[in-house]
Amino acid sequence: MTLINSVILKCPNCSHLLEVIELQSFHLFKPEMFSDGKIDSTSLIPDVSEILICTKCNTDFWREDAICLNPDQDSDPGALPANQPSGLFLSFNSDLRLSISKYYNKLLSRGFADTYDKEVYLRTLLWHGLNDITRYKSRASKGVIAEQEGLLRDNLNKLISVYKPRYPEEVLLLAEMHRELGEFDEAINILGKVNRDECLSAYKQILGACKKKSVSVFKIHKN
Numbered sequence: 001m002t003l004i005n006s007v008i009l010k011c012p013n014c015s016h017l018l019e020v021i022e023l024q025s026f027h028l029f030k031p032e033m034f035s036d037g038k039i040d041s042t043s044l045i046p047d048v049s050e051i052l053i054c055t056k057c058n059t060d061f062w063r064e065d066a067i068c069l070n071p072d073q074d075s076d077p078g079a080l081p082a083n084q085p086s087g088l089f090l091s092f093n094s095d096l097r098l099s100i101s102k103y104y105n106k107l108l109s110r111g112f113a114d115t116y117d118k119e120v121y122l123r124t125l126l127w128h129g130l131n132d133i134t135r136y137k138s139r140a141s142k143g144v145i146a147e148q149e150g151l152l153r154d155n156l157n158k159l160i161s162v163y164k165p166r167y168p169e170e171v172l173l174l175a176e177m178h179r180e181l182g183e184f185d186e187a188i189n190i191l192g193k194v195n196r197d198e199c200l201s202a203y204k205q206i207l208g209a210c211k212k213k214s215v216s217v218f219k220i221h222k223n
């Protein structure tokens with residue numbers, strides 16, 4: 001069951017009131033999972049980003065850093081709906097898919113992610129955004145592909161340098177980062193440390209892709 005709630009936040013920059021949606025619980029209908037950990041589900045579930053953009057002053061901020069007003073109140077007549085990155089860059093065109101990645105990269109360059117969790121969240125969004133061009137088979141020019149590959153390499157190297165996997169799924173993701181960089185021996189070495197019982201089909205498929213020396217993101221097939 002999906003419960004969607006709206007809450008009123010105060011923009012940390014200009015103090016304008018903003019209305020944002022929150023998911024209280026959700027159920028994924030026929031989710032599709034990819035090797036980089038992205039899960040696609042039904043469009044009935046709205047995209048809920050931890051990064052918000054003030055509609056009034058255009059400042060980006062973290063949801064957790066904004067003051068939440070009247071959590072019991074459904075709406076406020078003076079509040080504006082807050083923007084989310086996916087709303088501003090929504091497109092299936094490869095150039096525009098690249099622009100959301102460049103936006104995330106710019107946030108990272110200016111130190112927007114100032115904790116471990118925020119950096120991992122933002123670098124994962126950037127990783128998924130760059131892979132979306134390949135994932136959804138967007139037609140892309142050589143220039144877009146070159147830029148996508150350069151950003152992907154840079155982001156994966158930086159993500160690996162900070163990443164501290166805590167769960168078997170995260171160890172699997174670390175192996176996937178190395179595989180997408182073409183570091184197959186390192187990926188296979190890390191796969192050796194995964195508790196296979198918990199993610200067997202993803203484990204087998206990522207190992208298979210390493211053996212084929214494939215670096216592309218792919219859909220995990222359920223056995």
Ligand SMILES: [Zn+2]
Pocket residue numbers: 011012013014015016054055056057058059
């Ligand atoms: Zn503002």
